[in-house]
Amino acid sequence: MLVNAKEILNKAKDGKYAVPHFNINNLEWTRFILEECENNNSPVILGVSEGAAKYMGGFNVVSAMVKELDKSLSIHVPVVLHLDHGSSVESAEEAIDNGFTSVMIDASKYDLDTNINMTKQVVEYAKSHNVTVEAEVGHIGGSEDGVSSELAYAKVEDAVRLYKETNIDFIAPALGSVHGIYKGEPKLDFDKMKEIALLTNIPLVLHGGSGIDDEKIRKAVESGICKVNINTELQIVWSNAVREFVKVDNAYDPRKIIKSGEEAMKKEIKDKIELLGSLNKA
Numbered sequence: 431m432l433v434n435a436k437e438i439l440n441k442a443k444d445g446k447y448a449v450p451h452f453n454i455n456n457l458e459w460t461r462f463i464l465e466e467c468e469n470n471n472s473p474v475i476l477g478v479s480e481g482a483a484k485y486m487g488g489f490n491v492v493s494a495m496v497k498e499l500d501k502s503l504s505i506h507v508p509v510v511l512h513l514d515h516g517s518s519v520e521s522a523e524e525a526i527d528n529g530f531t532s533v534m535i536d537a538s539k540y541d542l543d544t545n546i547n548m549t550k551q552v553v554e555y556a557k558s559h560n561v562t563v564e565a566e567v568g569h570i571g572g573s574e575d576g577v578s579s580e581l582a583y584a585k586v587e588d589a590v591r592l593y594k595e596t597n598i599d600f601i602a603p604a605l606g607s608v609h610g611i612y613k614g615e616p617k618l619d620f621d622k623m624k625e626i627a628l629l630t631n632i633p634l635v636l637h638g639g640s641g642i643d644d645e646k647i648r649k650a651v652e653s654g655i656c657k658v659n660i661n662t663e664l665q666i667v668w669s670n671a672v673r674e675f676v677k678v679d680n681a682y683d684p685r686k687i688i689k690s691g692e693e694a695m696k697k698e699i700k701d702k703i704e705l706l707g708s709l710n711k712a
């Protein structure tokens with residue numbers, strides 16, 4: 431069942447757990463993620479970056495694929511189809527027009543007034559289509575999908591302004607997490623996290639969830655994080671398994687090659703569901 435993210439994230443906020451956001455890259459990944467979340471009765475957010483959408487043939491293709499897989503695999507858990515790091519108002523609107531149920535507008539590289547202004551436009555369009563909106567404040571560091579940025583911690587007052595002036599559904603304040611592989615220990619600012627959660631009273635999102643140790647993830651969830659974005663970790667477990675497979679088996683059937691990462695990926699998905707507390711929360 432495709433839904434927007436409002437209800438599942440508000441439920442997570444009340445129940446003090448987080449919903450996993452897994453990035454998808456192709457049909458097989460989508461199937462593995464949907465099946466494993468169904469197996470664990472966990473709600474799930476399928477994150478699609480602009481690069482991944484382009485790779486798969488466009489927002490319309492991704493949307494049709496997810497909707498049809500949801501049906502043919504008889505998925506009963508709530509599934510959110512979410513644009514990850516939408517870079518422009520037009521891109522977010524295009525995703526909405528093509529059936530995405532949730533979008534992120536990431537105008538964090540602009541000054542706060544521009545960020546608020548762009549976010550407002552997306553919220554206005556999204557609300558009229560029953561679509562939820564996430565926005566970012568501060569800069570999540572690192573590199574994802576060919577886009578890099580320096581980490582800059584969000585200011586509490588900026589997060590509060592972004593929320594109050596736009597009426598977004600959930601917010602991603604950069605508080606020490608980065609995309610991709612961490613260089614050194616991540617230093618998450620849990621005090622600011624709690625303060626932003628308290629002052630906005632909306633679910634918070636943790637980007638760059640790969641490579642943060644379990645203890646810190648649990649503490650983040652206690653501090654108001656209700657959605658954790660996981661991308662790199664799935665890429666690593668999948669590619670390691672595939673690499674092992676092609677080493678021993680001189681396979682050339684693409685189905686066998688792609689599928690050889692299925693078991694490892696599903697195990698990782700299950701581990702994340704247990705860590706975030708979304709098991710049986712569908």
Ligand SMILES: [Zn+2]
Nearest residue numbers: 609637638659
């Ligand atoms: Zn991100």
